[in-house]
Amino acid sequence: SPERVAHACWLRQNCQCSACVQAFSGQRFVEAHHLEGVKIDSVRLQGNNLKLCWVQAASGCKHEGEVAISKVWKHLSPPPSLNSITATTLPVIDYQVVLESDSGLWE
Numbered sequence: 001s002p003e004r005v006a007h008a009c010w011l012r013q014n015c016q017c018s019a020c021v022q023a024f025s026g027q028r029f030v031e032a033h034h035l036e037g038v039k040i041d042s043v044r045l046q047g048n049n050l051k052l053c054w055v056q057a058a059s060g061c062k063h064e065g066e067v068a069i070s071k072v073w074k075h076l077s078p079p080p081s082l083n084s085i086t087a088t089t090l091p092v093i094d095y096q097v098v099l100e101s102d103s104g105l106w107e
Contacts, residue, residue: 004076008040011072012054015065045069 012035013028015021020030037057044051049066056062 004078006072006075008038008054009035010075011040011050011052011067012038012063012065014067014071014075015052015054015063016049016067017065019063020065 009032013030013032015030021028035056038054039057041053041055041062043053046066048069050069050072051064051066053062053064
C-alpha cells in the first residue's frame with residue numbers, strides 16, 4: 001500500500017482552534033497563501049485530536065492548535081478507484097451532435 005502523507009500546510013489549514021475557525025459558522029480565519037513555508041515543530045496525541053505546534057519558516061512565528069484524527073484519516077483515505085467505474089456506467093454522447101447544436105449540449 002502506498003505511503004500517505006498529511007503535509008504540514010494541509011494540517012495547519014485544517015487547524016480547528018478558535019484562532020483559526022469561527023465556532024458558530026465554521027469560517028476559517030487563516031488563508032492558505034499565508035501558510036507558505038510552515039513546518040511542524042511538535043505533535044502529540046490528545047484524545048481524538050492531534051495537538052500540533054507549527055512554525056512559520058520565514059518569521060519564526062509559532063501557532064498551537066489541533067486537528068481531529070478522523071479528519072486526518074479521511075484526508076489520507078485513498079480516492080475511489082477508477083477501476084470500479086465501468087464503461088457501461090458512463091454516458092456516451094456523440095461529439096459531433098454536441099458541436100453542431102445547442103440541443104446536443106442537453107443530451
